[in-house]
Amino acid sequence: xxxxxxxxxxxxxxxxxxxxxxxxxxxxxxxxxxxxxxxxxxxxxxxxxxxxxxxxxxxxxxxxxxxxxxxxxxxxxxxxxxxxxxxxxxxxxxxxxxxxxxxxxxxxxxxxxxxxxxxxxxxxxxxxxxxxxxxxxxxxxxxxxxxxxxxxxxxxxxxxxxxxx
Amino acid sequence: xxxxxxxxxxxxxxxxxxxxxxxxxxxxxxxxxxxxxxxxxxxxxxxxxxxxxxxxxxxxxxxxxxxxxxxxxxxxxxxxxxxxxxxxxxxxxxxxxxxxxxxxxxxxxxxxxxxxxxxxxxxxxxxxxxxxxxxxxxxxxxxxxxxxxxxxxxxxxxxxxxxxxxxxxxxxxxxxxxxxxxxxxxxxxxxxxxxxxxxxxxxxxxxxxxxxxxxxxxxxxxxxxxxxxxxxxxxxxxxxxxxxxxxxxxxxxxxxxxxxxxxxxxxxxxxxxxxxxxxxxxxxxxxxxxxxxxxxxxxxxxxxxxxxxxxxxxxxxxxxxxxxxxxxxxxxxxxxxxxxxxxxxxxxxxxxxxxxxxxxxxxxxxxxxxxxxxxxxxxxxxxxxxxxxxxxxxxxxxxxxxxxxxxxxxxxxxxxxxxxxxxxxxxxxxxxxxxxxxxxxxxxxxxxx
Numbered sequence: 310x311x312x313x314x315x316x317x318x319x320x321x322x323x324x325x326x327x328x329x330x331x332x333x334x335x336x337x338x339x340x341x342x343x344x345x346x347x348x349x350x351x352x353x354x355x356x357x358x359x360x361x362x363x364x365x366x367x368x369x370x371x372x373x374x375x376x377x378x379x380x381x382x383x384x385x386x387x388x389x390x391x392x393x394x395x396x397x398x399x400x401x402x403x404x405x406x407x408x409x410x411x412x413x414x415x416x417x418x419x420x421x422x423x424x425x426x427x428x429x430x431x432x433x434x435x436x437x438x439x440x441x442x443x444x445x446x447x448x449x450x451x452x453x454x455x456x457x458x459x460x461x462x463x464x465x466x467x468x469x470x471x472x473x474x
Numbered sequence: 475x476x477x478x479x480x481x482x483x484x485x486x487x488x489x490x491x492x493x494x495x496x497x498x499x500x501x502x503x504x505x506x507x508x509x510x511x512x513x514x515x516x517x518x519x520x521x522x523x524x525x526x527x528x529x530x531x532x533x534x535x536x537x538x539x540x541x542x543x544x545x546x547x548x549x550x551x552x553x554x555x556x557x558x559x560x561x562x563x564x565x566x567x568x569x570x571x572x573x574x575x576x577x578x579x580x581x582x583x584x585x586x587x588x589x590x591x592x593x594x595x596x597x598x599x600x601x602x603x604x605x606x607x608x609x610x611x612x613x614x615x616x617x618x619x620x621x622x623x624x625x626x627x628x629x630x631x632x633x634x635x636x637x638x639x640x641x642x643x644x645x646x647x648x649x650x651x652x653x654x655x656x657x658x659x660x661x662x663x664x665x666x667x668x669x670x671x672x673x674x675x676x677x678x679x680x681x682x683x684x685x686x687x688x689x690x691x692x693x694x695x696x697x698x699x700x701x702x703x704x705x706x707x708x709x710x711x712x713x714x715x716x717x718x719x720x721x722x723x724x725x726x727x728x729x730x731x732x733x734x735x736x737x738x739x740x741x742x743x744x745x746x747x748x749x750x751x752x753x754x755x756x757x758x759x760x761x762x763x764x765x766x767x768x769x770x771x772x773x774x775x776x777x778x779x780x781x782x783x784x785x786x787x788x789x790x791x792x793x794x795x796x797x798x799x800x801x802x803x804x805x806x807x808x809x810x811x812x813x814x815x816x817x818x819x820x821x822x823x824x825x826x827x828x829x830x831x832x833x834x835x836x837x838x839x840x841x842x843x844x845x846x847x848x849x850x851x852x853x854x855x856x857x858x859x860x861x862x863x864x865x866x867x868x869x870x871x872x873x874x875x876x877x878x879x880x881x882x883x884x885x886x887x888x889x890x891x892x893x894x895x896x897x898x899x900x901x902x903x904x905x906x907x908x909x910x911x912x913x914x915x916x917x918x919x920x921x922x923x
Contacts (some may be wrong), residue, residue, distance in 0.1 A: 337656030378640035
């Protein structure tokens with residue numbers, strides 16, 4: 310059963326209080342972010358749970374979860390490399406970076422490594438055009454990417470994963 | 475050095491924090507505004523000539539004056555921080571490094587509009603910035619600039635930060651409102667305009683981050699004085715985020731009296747093109763505005779020097795001009811392929827179309843497919859005309875401006891670089907390994923000289 314931690318339940322209450330009475334549906338995007346933080350992705354069970362929390366129909370959650378690109382509708386790796394491929398990043402060499410990550414991790418775009426550590430995804434403009442090429446990794450951006458930097462990031466993730474196990 | 479009104483304190487150490495920001499003169503505009511009437515504040519913003527900095531350039535004071543004031547219905551200010559137009563990263567800079575400047579502008583604007591609950595809608599990918607903004611909000615609140623009875627004025631205001639979840643379309647104000655209500659970002663049919671029926675059907679003003687930050691200098695110096703900076707209807711200063719093939723990518727504040735040539739080559743700004751390459755083309759105002767070849771970038775078709783302001787950048791209309799847009803300045807050097815660059819933009823708009831209107835939903839997909847064919851040597855000569863035909867049928871035929879935004883880059887690329895498209899069709903093998911290059915596009919500096 311999907312169930313938020315006490316801390317997250319308190320956060321949901323706090324978010325709902327930001328809107329007028331009866332407009333708790335406005336909390337849907339932030340609450341889906343909270344759900345994804347806790348569960349890693351949004352299963353239909355999780356979405357139904359969120360619908361219950363906000364007292365809205367499950368379909369209202371599904372239609373939102375499928376619209377926005379940041380919600381994962383299937384499990385993803387522990388570390389998701391979201392590499393920008395739009396014009397300004399392309400001009401500064403994002404294609405080479407994507408190619409390099411593919412080789413290095415032995416996966417195609419959209420795939421996850423067998424150990425479940427890494428997922429590679431291409432994304433459209435993330436607003437870091439002046440610091441291209443770039444990727445999003447979790448909450449933060451990694452910018453001015455080079456092959457050496459990609460190596461270091463992969464190492465860093467492996468180290469963190471090992472430390473957390 | 476041009477006038478700086480927004481970034482003048484950006485490099486003061488600790489300016490992100492309240493104490494330093496206040497010591498440097500922060501929140502003076504709130505002190506001043508709370509002694510004025512809301513109507514007088516709107517009047518000052520009107521006088522300043524401040525235009526919306528998100529892309530459309532609509533006069534901000536005018537927009538504020540449209541807000542409906544039905545008895546007993548709360549009104550809301552919403553800050554559009556859904557910065558997503560490729561080439562644009564100026565709002566991110568403001569929020570990361572000068573969060574209090576935005577909060578200060580939001581308080582003034584909230585007071586002028588009568589918004590007791592104001593929302594900052596920020597793109598979901600800027601996931602670390604809400605923490606910075608919330609810290610600034612908490613500091614402001616602890617010092618009596620937010621909350622109940624601000625500075626004894628009787629005015630109450632709370633500011634909340636809401637993250638989107640990855641959708642360019644939510645930068646369109648009615649889609650943003652839908653998203654804030656917890657729905658898909660499908661733009662609404664206007665009218666009714668948000669000023670009458672916005673979030674939760676209440677009168678709402680949606681303004682861009684930079685516009686709201688600019689309210690601070692407008693109030694501090696007065697609308698009249700602000701309007702004297704710049705030229706004509708391009709008043710005040712504008713943030714330009716520069717990227718692509720330049721030596722110094724980054725965010726620059728300009729006072730709209732400098733030339734495009736100076737902006738590209740001066741060490742104070744872009745610092746020229748790396749590796750001694752020559753300039754081929756530039757998209758001066760974010761991905762949706764028309765691309766200009768070098769020879770039209772520095773000089774207008776009339777032969778006048780092109781300046782970095784709203785009027786001059788659009789001089790010549792779409793035939794020979796472009797737009798200021800969001801200030802996302804993308805520079806392409808002689809090694810770049812216009813067909814390929816346009817393909818990435820077409821893919822972007824296909825990905826970001828909300829799917830409501832068929833011309834946009836279907837058209838963006840077709841444009842991407844055809845451009846992909848041309849780019850990979852599988853195109854036919856008739857494809858170029860077909861592309862032209864599709865973009866023409868999208869433009870103006872959709873609920874929101876995303877359709878236009880998707881059509882314009884394709885149209886401009888064909889308009890100015892048709893021979894490069896034809897070269898791809900005529901050289902299906904060669905185009906896989908080589909670029910068309912600069913060809914007959916004169917070096918911009920030679921043209922200027």
